[in-house]
Amino acid sequence: MIGAHRPDWQQMLVNDEVDIGLIPVAAIPDLPSYHIVGNYCIGAEGEIASVCLFSEVPMSQIETVYLDYQSRSSVALLKWLMKEYWGINPRIIQAIDESYRQEIKGTTAGLVIGDQRSRATKNIHLYL
Numbered sequence: 001m002i003g004a005h006r007p008d009w010q011q012m013l014v015n016d017e018v019d020i021g022l023i024p025v026a027a028i029p030d031l032p033s034y035h036i037v038g039n040y041c042i043g044a045e046g047e048i049a050s051v052c053l054f055s056e057v058p059m060s061q062i063e064t065v066y067l068d069y070q071s072r073s074s075v076a077l078l079k080w081l082m083k084e085y086w087g088i089n090p091r092i093i094q095a096i097d098e099s100y101r102q103e104i105k106g107t108t109a110g111l112v113i114g115d116q117r118s119r120a121t122k123n124i125h126l127y128l
Contacts (some may be wrong), residue, residue: 010031024073026072027072050115051074051113052108053078054110056105057106057109063108064092065110066100066101066104067092067094067110068095078111
């Protein structure tokens with residue numbers, strides 16, 4: 001077993017540093033080859049509150065969206081929702097660390113996932 005952060009798992013598979021890894025579904029197309037092992041996944045049925053797009057303005061007024069650096073699957077889903085479901089095309093900025101949450105204000109929104117969601121968004125409205 002190797003302790004690594006989620007974004008590193010895919011790269012470790014690509015570099016042939018590990019034989020097996022739990023990776024996001026969104027990372028599968030980037031792999032040269034893959035095999036799904038088992039019949040299980042980590043997922044949810046119904047509403048979840050650990051992945052949210054936060055904004056101080058309604059969806060139609062968002063001009064910029066920061067993307068969380070920890071979840072490729074959540075980023076892929078948000079990009080699809082913005083284009084296909086909500087019909088918005090904001091400027092996209094890929095965050096590299098947690099500091100992006102301080103930029104969520106005005107017409108700048110941010111995708112926040114996991115435990116950071118509850119800690120970082122005390123004064124920000126959730127428009128979804």
